[in-house]
Amino acid sequence: MYNILTMNKIAACGTDKFDKAAYTITDECAEPTAIMVRSAKLHDYEMPASLLAIARAGAGVNNIPVDKCAEQGIVVFNTPGANANAVKELVICALLLSSRRITEAAAWANSLKGTEDAPKTVEGGKAKFAGPEIFGKTLGVIGLGAIGGKVANAAVALGMNVIGFDPFLSEAAAKALDSSVKVVDSKDEIYKNSDYITLHVPFTPDAKNSISKEQIAMMKDGVRIINAARGELVDTAAVVEAIKAGKVAKYVTDFADDIGLGEENVITLPHLGASTPESEDNCAIMAADELMDYIERGKIRNSVTxxxxxxxxxxxxxxxxxxxxxxxxxxxxxxxxxxxxxxxxxxxxxxxxxxxxxxxxxxxxxxxxxxxxxxxxxx
Missing domain, CATH: 3.30.70.260 (ACT domain)
Structure with a gap:
């Protein structure tokens, strides 16, 4: 009998894939064969000798000590692409939020409840929430993998000019891109030529603060920045400073940072990127398939190491x-x-x-x- 330890709530459509005659699914186990995890931090978890694999129901694995696991012969899987559509949709929403002052306008309109002649007040005050259309503007996409590629294609369909950078662009990912997407040779070209910039790369120590003062200085005045990848990729203090100086028009992030919270022209979302029932189901199913393939057949697919x-x-x-x-x-x-x-x-x-x-x-x-x-x- 194989023991699958769930460290977070995993969608039943994933755990139900395991043959109950061969697998036990539990949230408490001293000797698990494998672990399924979403956001639980495993850096202080003592890996038992029984553990063969860990499947992260999601793309990022910063909550898992992947190097330590490799040294101990534990295969770490993630589920690339399973949440790609969910994140793509949030990024498209963020493009509009960054342009049209939608959140501010909605908050102001709601503040008028109980006031006299609110419809007339709304008509008289709406001009202060005007913002540009995204049609015809240039979107720079850093990272053209499962998510970035979908964002690029969707932006083309919305009438944007799209340029992208990805030094690790696979042949399959390149083929999936709309022919209108221009792939450039350096991130500097993204910084210098984009009206909007969106990040879709994993976090590594080398990628920390990929957008900071130096990169912002290259950007167009009034640039809008979107970060639905990892909070550590952006130096929030540098962005807030640039917003106050009028260099950056808006920053939309899916990662709460005390420096940015409450700042004007910073929109912070509570890590909603993959928070859809479809995404959670897709991730759980892929994670289960990866574990069964490895445990039963020795097949490795989507290991990060x-x-x-x-x-x-x-x-x-x-x-x-x-x-x-x-x-x-x-x-x-x-x-x-x-x-x-x-x-x-x-x-x-x-x-x-x-x-x-x-x-x-x-x-x-x-x-x-x-x-x-x-x-x-x-x-």
Missing amino acids: FPNLELAKTADQLVCVLHKAEVTEDAVKAAVGADVVASASATKKAWGYTLLDVKGSANVDAVKAVAGVVGVRVI
Whole structure:
């Protein structure tokens, strides 16, 4: 029996995918086979020896100690693209919020309740909430992956000129872009030429404060900035200072920051990007599929550390070996001590994964003893 520990409430359409004859779904377990998590922080969680994998029902994994997990042979999955449409829709909303002073206008209109002749007052005061249309303006999209690509295409459909930057743009993502989207060679081109800028990149230490004083100085006067990716990507203090100086017209963020809260022309949303029932369902289903594939078949898909890889089991055992990238497939084969019918191996940055379909019984202890191997199991 495999134990799946849920660290947050996970949509039932995801947990229901597990065969109850083989899996136990629980929110309390000392020896989980795998963990499903949304926002719970795992940095102080003591990873038990039984743990094979963690599936994050969402894209960001900053709440999971991914490096520590890799060293312990624990595969961390995320669910890229499962919440992409939900975030795209919020970003399109943010474009309009940043232009039309909608939130301020609504608050003012509601403040007139109980006053004499509110309709007349509204007509007389609406001019102070005027704002520009997005049609014909230039949107700069930093990051053209699952979310950024959808945002770019939607903005084109709304009549915007769209430029995008992504040094890691995949062939599939490039093909999915509308032909009108102009992919540029540097973020500086985004900063210098955009009326609106939206961020769609993961947070890494190198990406901290990707938009700060230096980048803002390059931007057009009156630029509008949207951040529905990660709060740490933007130096909020620098943006607030630029708003007060008249350089930045509006900042819409999905991440609460005490520096920006309550500031004029800063709209802070309470992390609503993936907060739709459809998104939560999609993430839960994808996370469940990833865990079942890995636990039952050794297949890795959408791991943030280890490479995508699969190999059908046709013989007696499928040997699954997690290791550092420098470990060769030949080194694993030499240690397995069984007849290898088929094999597959791949690497992803610092980490590698090797699958061996073997006749007979594998010498698991010998494979574990290979320098750089961090996890071995037999299916």
